[in-house]
Amino acid sequence: MKIKVNGEAVELEKELTVSELLVKQDVDMPDMVSVELNGEILDRDTFSDTVVKDGDQVEFLYFMGGGASVRF
Amino acid sequence: MYDFSEEQLQRYSRHIILQDVGVEGQEKLLTSSVLIIGTGGLGTPAAQFLAAAGIGKIGLVDADKVELSNLQRQVLHHTPDVGKLKVQSAKEKINAMNPDVEVKTYDYYLTSQNIKEVIREYDFVIDGTDNFPAKFLINDACVMEGKPFSHAGIIRFGGQTTTVVPGEDTPCYRCMFPQPPKPGSVPSCKEAGVIGVMGGVIGTIQATEAIKYILGKGELLTGKLLTYDALKMDFRKINLNKRENCGICSDDPEITELIDYEQGVCEL
C-alpha cells in the first residue's frame, strides 16, 4: 500500500499504527513530533491504536524552538 | 489623514508606489504597533525590517544581555554591544535606522502574570522566543486576548512558521501541538545548533506577515505551517485544521488560566 509522509510517497507492506510508522520512518525524537493524519491532528495517546491505511496522508510536525531566550 | 513630511515621502517611496500599499497603506504602517518577544535570531531580523518599513511603534521584550555567541545570527547586535541589554542594543539600531519608529523596551521575562497587559498595547505580536514554555504562554495569552500573532521556530538547517488570528476558523499553535514536549525530550544544547541565516529567513517572513496583516492584503499563513529545509532548499505549506477539542481555542476550552510551564534552560 502507498501513503504520503510529509508530501513524499512511502510504500508500506501492511497497515501500521502511527507509533509503528514513527519507528519505521526512523523519526529520532518521536516525543518532539505531532502527527496529522488526513488533515486532523491526533491526540498523542491515540498513536498506538490509530492505523494508517492505503492512500492516507501523514504529516509529522516537529517541535522547534529557536530565536531568543526569554526565560521564566 | 496622516501628514507625511517630504522626508517620509522619500523614505517610503518604494512602498507608496506599490499598488497594494500606497499612501493609505503607509499611513496604516506608521500608525500601527508590533510587539516582538525575543530579540535574538528571529526577533532581530523581524525588528529591522519592521523598523525600516515604518511601523509606528515597536515593542521589544528580552531580559538577556548580548553575548559573543549571539552575533553569528542576531544581526542587530554588533561586537561593541556584548554585555549590553539586547533590548537596548536593538533599540539603538532601530532609532538610528528610522526616527519615525517609537521603540518601547521590556527588559524582563513575560509570565502568566504580566503578558496580557503587555500584548494588549499592540496590534500584532511576533513570537521570536526559543523555548516551549514561552511559545505556549504566547499562544494562550494571544488566543485569550484575541491578538493575532506569528509563531516560528528554528533549529539546525530547518525552520517553520505559522500565523494565528484568534476568532477565525483557523488553528492556533496548541491545535498543532496540544502540549509542550516533555522537558527530557527536548534536544540538549549541544545538539541544537542553528545555521545563522535561518532566523533571517524565518524572522523576515514573520515581519512580512505582520505587514500584510496591518495592510489587510494578501493571504496570511493562517491554517498553514510553512516549513523550510535549507539543506534541500525546500519550502512546504502543510494545511492544518482547528482541533475541536483544543485546550485553548475551542468553544469550551479546558484552559481558563495561563500556565507557566517549566523547562530546563538551554541557550540556542
Ligand SMILES: [Zn+2]
Ligand atoms: Zn487551538
